[in-house]
Amino acid sequence: MKAIAIDQYGGPEVLHLAELEDPKLGPDSVLIRIKAAGVNPVDYKIRYGYLDRAFPSYFPIILGWDVSGVIEAVGATVKEFKKGDEVFAYARKDFIGQGCYAELVSVPIRAVAKKPQTIDHIYSAGVPLAGLTAYQAVVETLNISKGQSILIHAAAGGVGSFAVQIAHALGAEVIGTASKQNHQYLQNLGANFCIDYNDTNIADELKKKFPQGIDAVFDLIGGQSLERSVELLSSSSKTNLVSVVDPKVKNLGGSYVFVRPNSEQLQTLANMIDTKDLKVEISQTFTLEEARSAHELLESGHVRGKLTLEIG
Numbered sequence: 001m002k003a004i005a006i007d008q009y010g011g012p013e014v015l016h017l018a019e020l021e022d023p024k025l026g027p028d029s030v031l032i033r034i035k036a037a038g039v040n041p042v043d044y045k046i047r048y049g050y051l052d053r054a055f056p057s058y059f060p061i062i063l064g065w066d067v068s069g070v071i072e073a074v075g076a077t078v079k080e081f082k083k084g085d086e087v088f089a090y091a092r093k094d095f096i097g098q099g100c101y102a103e104l105v106s107v108p109i110r111a112v113a114k115k116p117q118t119i120d121h122i123y124s125a126g127v128p129l130a131g132l133t134a135y136q137a138v139v140e141t142l143n144i145s146k147g148q149s150i151l152i153h154a155a156a157g158g159v160g161s162f163a164v165q166i167a168h169a170l171g172a173e174v175i176g177t178a179s180k181q182n183h184q185y186l187q188n189l190g191a192n193f194c195i196d197y198n199d200t201n202i203a204d205e206l207k208k209k210f211p212q213g214i215d216a217v218f219d220l221i222g223g224q225s226l227e228r229s230v231e232l233l234s235s236s237s238k239t240n241l242v243s244v245v246d247p248k249v250k251n252l253g254g255s256y257v258f259v260r261p262n263s264e265q266l267q268t269l270a271n272m273i274d275t276k277d278l279k280v281e282i283s284q285t286f287t288l289e290e291a292r293s294a295h296e297l298l299e300s301g302h303v304r305g306k307l308t309l310e311i312g
């Protein structure tokens with residue numbers, strides 16, 4: 001099969017087109033003919049070698065953890081899916097090597113769900129990793145409920161765009177940080193209040209509107225932004241702080257989330273998309289061969305929503 005692989009860690013230039021063996025299919029997995037793959041910051045972090053100590057990694061590495069496509073074959077024990085089903089998946093495994101920038105991928109069914117019916121594969125491939133991260137932070141960890149206030153940093157990116165909508169759907173008051181040009185976009189997703197992090201003091205802005213502090217923070221930036229976030233929380237909410245980028249959050253009393261595959265939660269996201277409670281913003285789609293350009297654009301740090309690769 002055709003794939004975009006890397007033979008060594010490095011910059012975008014190490015991504016290259018390769019002809020590799022088709023993936024083998026285990027008993028609890030499905031083989032997916034890929035129609036589109038999502039591109040996430042973790043892909044370039046893996047490409048640089050930053051996850052080498054966290055995962056066993058096998059070269060040549062095919063990057064990509066998000067997939068949308070059609071089932072080509074099912075493993076011996078699989079009853080939940082059949083050949084021809086349209087599915088999407090957060091295809092992270094316990095090792096790095098057999099990803100989704102390819103024509104085929106084999107994925108354990110614990111990571112697979114039926115694709116949303118009302119969007120095409122290019123949009124569906126933008127959902128799994130970012131959508132599940134937002135769900136596991138906002139719903140599972142912060143347990144946000146109606147009437148609570150939540151500050152979401154980097155709200156216009158892949159994860160933030162889903163987090164804003166999920167928190168809004170739960171009835172929360174949503175505050176998002178983003179550049180000015182993304183404020184209208186965030187309001188359309190359900191944000192009640194937007195702060196331009198470039199020329200505004202976030203704490204001063206928030207104090208005007210929430211003198212007692214806010215109920216929860218979802219951090220997608222880390223470092224000083226995370227440390228300053230503790231002061232923004234009300235006295236009874238000091239531990240309602242989640243980061244997906246900075247494990248130091250645990251020293252501050254909050255929680256670090258590393259997103260896990262979860263087919264039930266993925267199905268919930270698919271249902272929210274089909275009932276129009278969740279929109280998917282894809283700012284650009286590339287061909288498989290253009291994966292390098294997608295990485296360069298994503299690394300600029302200012303993509304709105306998601307990038308995907310159309311395959312086949």
Ligand SMILES: NC(=O)c1ccc[n+]([C@@H]2O[C@H](COP(=O)([O-])OP(=O)(O)OC[C@H]3O[C@@H](n4cnc5c(N)ncnc54)[C@H](OP(=O)(O)O)[C@@H]3O)[C@@H](O)[C@H]2O)c1
Pocket residue numbers: 040041042129130133153154155156157158159160177178179180182197220221243244245257258259298301302303304305
């Ligand atoms: N632990 C996990 O399981 C997990 C899962 C998913 C993601 N992550 C990590 O979380 C981070 C975000 O992921 P993502 O997919 O959402 O990234 P992304 O889509 O690349 O985020 C881009 C967005 O970040 C915004 N942004 C950049 N600098 C900002 C700042 N200083 N303040 C506020 N917004 C800023 C940009 O908005 P403007 O253009 O308006 O600046 C842009 O819309 C990445 O580091 C990723 O690796 C971790």
